[in-house]
Amino acid sequence: MNFIKYLLVGMFFGIVLVKSEAVSWYRIFEMFKFQSFHMYGIIGSAVLLGILAVAFIKRTGLKSFTGQTINIAPKERGFTRYLLGGSIFGLGWALAGACPGPMYILVGTGVFSMLIVIAAAILGTFVYGVIKDKLPH
């Protein structure tokens, strides 16, 4: 079954984010207070290794398992949407202590009140989709 590999990657993701404590509201609070290196170490080492790996993929033209060259889509150009949208996201991230990945993972850890946060996040996405043409991008 084609989907099993995605299920396994998701499981691995969930386990890593719980075991690293990156899903913890407390760790996010601590990060924004600059009181521990923990979260910076996680994100920093992930990005550093990611930069090397992506450069390697581009240089060697590595193929995906279907035989196509791996192509990592560049982000659309822009400034306002990234700064404004990012700041709005940051406000929510620090309040909920969870970004979209951890939100789902935390439901699995037994925090069912997170379902309210997820429902509100779906609503937020919906409202963005409805009013997006009126926003500066």
Next chain:
Amino acid sequence: MEYILQPWPWYVSGPLITSIMLLLFYFGKSFGMSSNLRTLCSMGGAGKYSDFFRYDWKSQRWNLVVVIGAITGGFIAVYLLSDGSAIALSPNTIDDLNALGFNGAGETLLPPEIFSWDSVLTFKGLAILIIAGFLVGFGTRYAGGCTSGHAISGLSNLQKPSLVAVIGFFIGGLIMTHFILPLIFSA
């Protein structure tokens, strides 16, 4: 086994997160968790209200499977792969949280002061979760990605827009943590 049951250090966790992104690249996909929120909107018929939700959401089903896996992974990590050790927060963080009325910081993954049903089932508690979720959902789509799409994948691919988005994440996060949380919570 002992090392697996204990919390994992950052230098193990960070590279493992990179490996998840690389696996998804190898499968010809991308690493982006917030896209699922848009997919769920489209599945629910949001295409009736905006073109933004009129796309082939079925092509995104693989990402929903990642979500189902992530939920399962969260369950496995907590119930099978944990020794119940507290989160080793900085003493300064624990002091600051005490001052805001949060007790027992780090004993659980999340503060019961926000996520226990006793807290959630009050007007203030419910408002906190709804506003937080709304800001995350709205902001992430406006910015075109979240921590996985911008901070991890975008920065790995040296994308300037992602750097701007991550700076935004921090502007919002610092304002919330330093100025707004003290207004919401005070002991």
